[in-house]
Amino acid sequence: MARHQSPSQSNLRWLADGLLAGGYSAEAVRQQLGIRHPDDIGALNHAPAVERLRGDRSATATLTRLWFLETTELQRTVDKALGTDACERLIGIGLLRRCSAGRVVARLRIEAVDQQYFLADRRFLGVDRTALHLSGRDPVYPPSSDSFLLREIIPMNGDPSVLDLCCGSGVQALTFATRASRLAGVDLNPRAVAIAELNAGLNGVDRFDVRCGDLYAPLHREQFDVILANPPFVSSPYERGPAYHAGGASGDRILRRIIKGYSKHLAPQGRAFAISHVGLRRGETMTGVAAKWFADFPGRALIVTLESGSRVDLAAAQAQFAFERGRRAYAAEVRRWVDYLRRHRIDSIVAFLAVAERNGTNSIEVVDGSPRILPLPLTPSASQRVADWLLKK
Numbered sequence: 001m002a003r004h005q006s007p008s009q010s011n012l013r014w015l016a017d018g019l020l021a022g023g024y025s026a027e028a029v030r031q032q033l034g035i036r037h038p039d040d041i042g043a044l045n046h047a048p049a050v051e052r053l054r055g056d057r058s059a060t061a062t063l064t065r066l067w068f069l070e071t072t073e074l075q076r077t078v079d080k081a082l083g084t085d086a087c088e089r090l091i092g093i094g095l096l097r098r099c100s101a102g103r104v105v106a107r108l109r110i111e112a113v114d115q116q117y118f119l120a121d122r123r124f125l126g127v128d129r130t131a132l133h134l135s136g137r138d139p140v141y142p143p144s145s146d147s148f149l150l151r152e153i154i155p156m157n158g159d160p161s162v163l164d165l166c167c168g169s170g171v172q173a174l175t176f177a178t179r180a181s182r183l184a185g186v187d188l189n190p191r192a193v194a195i196a197e198l199n200a201g202l203n204g205v206d207r208f209d210v211r212c213g214d215l216y217a218p219l220h221r222e223q224f225d226v227i228l229a230n231p232p233f234v235s236s237p238y239e240r241g242p243a244y245h246a247g248g249a250s251g252d253r254i255l256r257r258i259i260k261g262y263s264k265h266l267a268p269q270g271r272a273f274a275i276s277h278v279g280l281r282r283g284e285t286m287t288g289v290a291a292k293w294f295a296d297f298p299g300r301a302l303i304v305t306l307e308s309g310s311r312v313d314l315a316a317a318q319a320q321f322a323f324e325r326g327r328r329a330y331a332a333e334v335r336r337w338v339d340y341l342r343r344h345r346i347d348s349i350v351a352f353l354a355v356a357e358r359n360g361t362n363s364i365e366v367v368d369g370s371p372r373i374l375p376l377p378l379t380p381s382a383s384q385r386v387a388d389w390l391l392k393k
């Protein structure tokens, strides 16, 4: 019979060890499913991803299905992958739920990121509000492509004091797990605060100071060498959705306040790194909008644009969740997003990284960092193949 423990009492290191021993890693997920980022699997390609791994009884495939694809798995197969009685322990702490016919299902997902693991709310099965005996209904954002893009650009120098604003699962702050002299995080969502603390435990970090509140409010006058932020930034009609989602019509509502706070909370020579979207209205430019954000900042700033699209592009991508209700529901959802953006006069949406350094020189630079795909054929083209074949005697 499983014992019930509160999550703070449960030491999760054994789980991280089991996941590692079972070969559950970011690279294994990428290889098995042929993807780059976890959110490359969505409503439209979840079923084929499950099919790819169907019938594979290896520990790695079992753990990938259970924690990443969120399918039900045989308890005995999961025990084989994670160690005897693992399922009973995980059911006891509220991380697995027993289903019918000897099967179990994950109540939170676990994302493998570099050498770390992150608990977060599920992508495909909906939020299980009492998972891990947590409370709160607002879902915790699973590390996604935006999380990784930000993580990838953060330089790892020295032993800085680090603040992760809008920390969610803690995926940004915990990049500095072994080197920060001080590690702090803030999130508005108490469920995210609880999960970020558990993720610190899962990754063997005992000094992650996570506070619940609105941006800098819980920090008084504290300053940091590094400030990281992946705020909610979607130009979305769903203002009352999850706290991780909407950033006002122009997407920069939270980012603007984050940048304003740099003057007070970034230490001299300190650096800040953020990722966001911004919705541009007719006549607006990235340089003009960014110049307003950084007008009072005593330092230099760099904006690296990553991608730009029309309001229809954003609508097409964001409305995908409605596909579960059918093609008409999707079409209605696309229309809803486009109408919302048109009403707010948003013509285009730019994804970008914002880097700032507090050094007294006020300047701003905007550069294009969108990935380039070089048209360099590695094999002869199809038409070349046909032409060659026809010439052959």
Ligand SMILES: C[S@@+](CC[C@H](N)C(=O)[O-])C[C@H]1O[C@@H](n2cnc3c(N)ncnc32)[C@H](O)[C@@H]1O
Binding pocket: 140, 141, 142, 143, 144, 146, 147, 165, 166, 167, 168, 169, 170, 171, 172, 186, 187, 188, 189, 192, 213, 214, 215, 229, 230, 231, 232, 233, 243, 244, 245, 254
């Ligand atoms: C897009 S998620 C990012 C989570 C994580 N940092 C990552 O990179 O995956 C945004 C997070 O901001 C939090 N948030 C939204 N508004 C906030 C505010 N005013 N103050 C602090 N956190 C906020 C949400 O609860 C959510 O966890």
